[in-house]
Amino acid sequence: MTVLNSSAPGVHVRASMGKTRKRKTPLTASVNTSTSSSKPESSRKVIRQYHVLLKQQAQLEALPKRDAKTTQTLEDIKRQLDELGGLEFYQRMSAIGQGHDRGGGSEKVAISFLKEAYRDNSEGPSKPLLNLLEVGALKPDNYDSCRSWMKTTPLDLHSRHPSILEQDFLLMDEAENQEKWDVVSLSLVLNFVSDAKDRGRMLRLAWNFLVPGGHLFLVLPLPCVVNSRYLTCERLTALMEAVGFFQIKERWKPGGKMIYSFYQKRMTPGFSEPFTKKTVLLQGDRNNFCILL
Numbered sequence: 001m002t003v004l005n006s007s008a009p010g011v012h013v014r015a016s017m018g019k020t021r022k023r024k025t026p027l028t029a030s031v032n033t034s035t036s037s038s039k040p041e042s043s044r045k046v047i048r049q050y051h052v053l054l055k056q057q058a059q060l061e062a063l064p065k066r067d068a069k070t071t072q073t074l075e076d077i078k079r080q081l082d083e084l085g086g087l088e089f090y091q092r093m094s095a096i097g098q099g100h101d102r103g104g105g106s107e108k109v110a111i112s113f114l115k116e117a118y119r120d121n122s123e124g125p126s127k128p129l130l131n132l133l134e135v136g137a138l139k140p141d142n143y144d145s146c147r148s149w150m151k152t153t154p155l156d157l158h159s160r161h162p163s164i165l166e167q168d169f170l171l172m173d174e175a176e177n178q179e180k181w182d183v184v185s186l187s188l189v190l191n192f193v194s195d196a197k198d199r200g201r202m203l204r205l206a207w208n209f210l211v212p213g214g215h216l217f218l219v220l221p222l223p224c225v226v227n228s229r230y231l232t233c234e235r236l237t238a239l240m241e242a243v244g245f246f247q248i249k250e251r252w253k254p255g256g257k258m259i260y261s262f263y264q265k266r267m268t269p270g271f272s273e274p275f276t277k278k279t280v281l282l283q284g285d286r287n288n289f290c291i292l293l
C-alpha cells in the first residue's frame with residue numbers, strides 16, 4: 001500500500017487545546033514572509049502554515065472564556081497570518097499550487113464529469129443554461145469554455161476579481177438559495193474551513209441549495225480522506241449519503257495529491273448513522289481531518 005503524505009495542506013494540526021496554551025513559541029514560529037518564489041514546495045509550505053494558524057485561531061475563538069494568555073496568543077496568530085500576507089497571499093500561493101500540482105485547476109476534472117452528467121445540455125440543441133455555483137473561486141473564468149450551456153457564479157471569501165462575488169458561502173441567504181443551483185463546486189474549500197461542524201454545515205447547505213437531482217463537485221487533498229484517523233473513502237461516502245449525496249464518480253490515485261468526487265442530490269438520505277462525534281478509525285501517524293454533521 002502506498003505511504004501517503006501526512007503533511008497535506010489543511011490537515012496537519014495536532015496540537016490539543018492544552019498544548020496550544022502551554023506553547024512558549026508560536027507553532028509556526030518561522031513564518032516565511034519572503035515566499036515570492038513560485039516553486040511548488042514554497043507555495044505548499046505557506047498554504048500549510050496558513051491552515052495551521054487558521055485552525056489554532058478557530059480553536060481559541062471557540063473557547064467559552066478568554067484569559068489574557070489566550071488573547072495574547074490570538075493576537076500572535078493574527079500577526080503571523082498578516083505576516084504570511086493574509087488571505088490574499090494564501091490565494092496567490094494556492095493559484096500557483098494549482099498549476100504545478102494538477103496541470104491546471106480542478107475545473108478540468110469538473111468539466112469532464114459535468115459533460116457526462118449533462119450530455120444533453122453540453123452537446124444538444126440549446127437548453128436552459130445550467131446554474132453553477134463555484135465556491136472558492138480564485139479566477140473568474142474557470143468555466144468559460146462551458147458558457148454556451150452553463151452560467152457560472154464564482155464566489156470567494158476574498159474576491160480577486162470584480163466578477164467574483166465576495167461572499168462567505170456559510171452566510172449565504174438560505175431562503176434565497178434554496179434549490180436554486182444545478183451544480184455546486186466545493187474544490188479545496190471544505191478543508192479550508194477550520195471547524196469540523198462547519199464542514200458538515202457546508203455540505204448540508206450545498207444540499208439545500210441544489211435542485212433535486214443536482215450535482216456537487218467536491219475536491220479534497222487526498223490525505224484528508226485516506227490518511228486521517230477519522231475518515232476513509234468508505235466513511236466519507238457514508239457521511240455524504242447521510243447528507244443526501246450519492247456518489248457518481250470518484251477520481252484519485254495512490255500517492256496522488258487530490259481526490260475528486262462527484263455526487264448527486266437525492267431527496268432521501270441514505271445511511272442514518274449520526275456522524276456527530278469523532279470516531280477514531282485508524283491509529284498511527286495520521287492527520288486529524290474530520291467532518292461532523
Ligand SMILES: C[S@@+](CC[C@H](N)C(=O)[O-])C[C@H]1O[C@@H](n2cnc3c(N)ncnc32)[C@H](O)[C@@H]1O
Pocket residue numbers: 087091094098105106135136137138155156157158167168169170187188189192193219
Ligand atoms: C485552496 S483555495 C481553492 C481554490 C480553487 N477552488 C481550487 O480548487 O484550487 C480555497 C479558497 O476557498 C475560499 N473559501 C474558503 N472558505 C470559504 C467560504 N466559507 N466561502 C467562500 N469561499 C471560501 C478561500 O478564500 C480560498 O480562496
